Amino acid sequence: MGMPDKAATVNRILENSDYVAAFQHHFGNAVFDDTDQAYAAMAESIAAFEMTTEFAPFDSKYDRSRSRYEGDDPYIMTTQESLGETLFFSEQFTNCQLCHQLKSLPGRQEELFSNHGYFNIGVPVNQAVRAANGKGASHIDHGLLDNPAVTDMAHDGKFKVPSLRNIAVTGPYMHNGLFADLTTVVLFYDKFNNVTRTLNPETGLAWAEAEVAGTVATDKLEEGGALSDAEVAAMVAFLKTLTDQRYEPLIE
Numbered sequence: 726m727g728m729p730d731k732a733a734t735v736n737r738i739l740e741n742s743d744y745v746a747a748f749q750h751h752f753g754n755a756v757f758d759d760t761d762q763a764y765a766a767m768a769e770s771i772a773a774f775e776m777t778t779e780f781a782p783f784d785s786k787y788d789r790s791r792s793r794y795e796g797d798d799p800y801i802m803t804t805q806e807s808l809g810e811t812l813f814f815s816e817q818f819t820n821c822q823l824c825h826q827l828k829s830l831p832g833r834q835e836e837l838f839s840n841h842g843y844f845n846i847g848v849p850v851n852q853a854v855r856a857a858n859g860k861g862a863s864h865i866d867h868g869l870l871d872n873p874a875v876t877d878m879a880h881d882g883k884f885k886v887p888s889l890r891n892i893a894v895t896g897p898y899m900h901n902g903l904f905a906d907l908t909t910v911v912l913f914y915d916k917f918n919n920v921t922r923t924l925n926p927e928t929g930l931a932w933a934e935a936e937v938a939g940t941v942a943t944d945k946l947e948e949g950g951a952l953s954d955a956e957v958a959a960m961v962a963f964l965k966t967l968t969d970q971r972y973e974p975l976i977e
């Protein structure tokens with residue numbers, strides 16, 4: 726996150742006396758004597774937190790609909806949500822599973838909905854953000870290639886595949902927040918396979934060109950077929966079932 730080095734990160738922790746006390750409690754009073762040790766303790770703490778049910782409750786409607794679900798309040802998908810799920814994991818009708826499925830079996834309960842890969846899916850520039858941050862219309866966000874450790878031009882314009890958990894309550898979408906609505910995202914993907922999807926419904930104009938055109942993963946994005954309006958709506962209904970139970974009230 727733009728921190729220059731480990732020491733700077735550790736110094737940030739040292740600014741907070743609650744953190745200092747907790748780190749010393751868990752890792753010993755000498756934990757801050759060595760930067761590498763303190764940094765490793767921070768990483769271990771975050772990893773431990775991410776493994777708790779507080780961070781990852783796996784209690785969305787999607788999880789509660791699994792036959793393996795053993796918690797309270799099991800859920801039965803509606804016909805529409807179930808159609809969306811079938812489409813999402815299908816190799817025939819859509820390509821989503823090529824990037825947003827981690828587990829080898831489709832529909833596993835603790836699916837993370839990202840294969841942790843990096844791809845350029847052809848997202849256009851968000852001109853409003855460009856105007857607001859003053860970078861100017863000619864600036865290009867090269868994504869992964871902007872990392873100084875990455876030099877292979879094949880990585881130009883790639884972004885990490887995000888998890889789709891809680892996606893219905895975490896808009897706007899894409900790294901630059903270009904799309905406000907989940908339906909727009911599904912239509913954006915459908916345009917790779919459906920010649921009738923010529924307009925971005927949020928602007929009323931033709932879809933803008935990819936910010937970085939040369940490396941778009943068309944081999945994957947052109948897998949599958951065109952979706953009908955009803956199938957697009959089913960995909961959106963399915964994506965809403967990926968919302969943790971505590972956030973369900975946020976869905977409009």
Ligand code: HEC
Pocket residue numbers: 819820821822823824825843844845846848884885886887888889892895897898899900901910911914915942945946960
């Ligand atoms: C080639 C890999 C690939 C395929 C195939 C793919 N995605 Fe994605 N998806 C990505 C990447 C990479 C991003 C992040 C792009 C960005 O931020 O610019 C993304 C972003 C998204 C987002 C927005 C996430 C957010 O938090 O902003 C949604 C929703 C989404 N994808 C759903 C889908 C659906 C539904 C399908 C199938 C129709 C699909 N994706 C197919 C790689 C893929």
